[in-house]
Amino acid sequence: MSGLEELSREELIALTRALMAENAALKAEVTQLRERVAKLERLVSRNSGNSGMPPSVDDLPGRKQPKDRASGGGRRRPGKQPGAEGKALAWSDDVADDDVFEYFPQGWCGCGADLAQAADLGVTARHQQIEIPLVVARRLQHNLHAVACRCGAVHTAPRPDGVSATPVSCGVNLQAWCVYLLVVHAIPVHRCAELVASLTGAQPSPGFVHGLIGRAAAAVAAANARIRTLLTLAYVVCCDETPIRVGPKKAKKYLLVACNQLLTWYMLGGRDLDTFKRFMPAEATGVVVHDRYQNYDAADLGIHDHQLCVAHLIRDLEDCAETYPGARWPRQLQMALRGLIHAANLAREQGRDAIAAGTLAMFTTMFRGGVAVGLSEVRRVPGPAKTVTQPVGRVLLEVLRDRADDVLRFAHDLRIPPTNNQAERDLRPAKTQQKISGRLRSEQHTRHRYAVRGYLSTAIKHGLDVMTVLRDALVGRLWMPPDPATA
Incomplete structure (x- = not known):
């Protein structure tokens, strides 16, 4: 720097102090930028393999792919999974006579004879097809007669179940179709009306189709109340929540689900404690399986026993393994938890009521040792x-x-699942709906939709035909979930 020779001692000291202050400020700024870059890199590194994020975020630009998806395929190959029970179309001798078709050779033989006059040598090949009839909407007319008794009293025939009081209406089968497409398969209202028209020839209006969800929700209200009661009394309940957009302003709400292997119940609300108090009734005394969201641990909620979702813990440990590549404790903890899950599944398959004592002790010791090592290193x-x-x-x-x-x-209790995967599966239709339509039109319409969805999900878990229970509900023959002891 030119001119330094001309500066006095005091001026050189002042200049040095100014440069030192500027250097300290630059160092502080560099430190802040490094911390910011580290945070951004960590955010980008988060994916469905090392956090609770859904797999849909893995394809976002700049997002780091999970290790086992780097080659493209995904964690599971498409189609039948290894070890899964195979299914094939089996031959059946129970075929109606009207559904058996006989085929004979037609035309002429090389000798000039008509094959229609040839001798039948019997069937040489048989083929069965599973086929559905073409669905064509029919207009059915119901004439209600009145009769006069010899005493003078007049009696009028009642309307059949499902027949509206209006002169012309859509039948209950058509109504059940529409509700099924709207709720189970997330078909938008106008597309549902178009689809029904294309497949059946019927012409339901979009307004009629839209109103069916509210009617169906009212029809299944009593069953949902019973589902809620049964879940309150259940020994184990899996819970989860997911954000959805509702209303013209796309307000952010949360759809909460409480479920087990036989029951499903939905509630629309927020992620606040008041919502969770309404979601988890005070009378509930069972084990709640959840993903460690803080509201489940609130003292006001009154949950007695918790099961933290082990799948979430294993993903969080994957994040630790990537952050500390030289550490052994993340993999040790993952191995211990996976080993206990496998041992529990194996014990259930073999009809035993507990994991073998030696296996339980081995993996428990491995778990506690991994935790101790991790705490000493982090x-x-x-x-x-x-x-x-x-x-x-x-x-x-x-x-x-x-x-x-x-x-x-x-x-320690094989009645308790290690994960809340059941709740995540029951919430997946909400994600599908949001991807298709972006949002739901109103809170009330959303409540109606998931009231019907919870009822149908419960019926499916009981092995019932979804169209049958939906049609019966619309005509007033509501199916009610039985007590767990009789299910």
């Missing part, structure tokens, strides 16, 4: 929780240490 940063960010995995390790009973409860 130290807690002192300071208030609101102002201090803990290293990746520290909070998770403290959860595994402090709530080990809630993590391993499934290993």
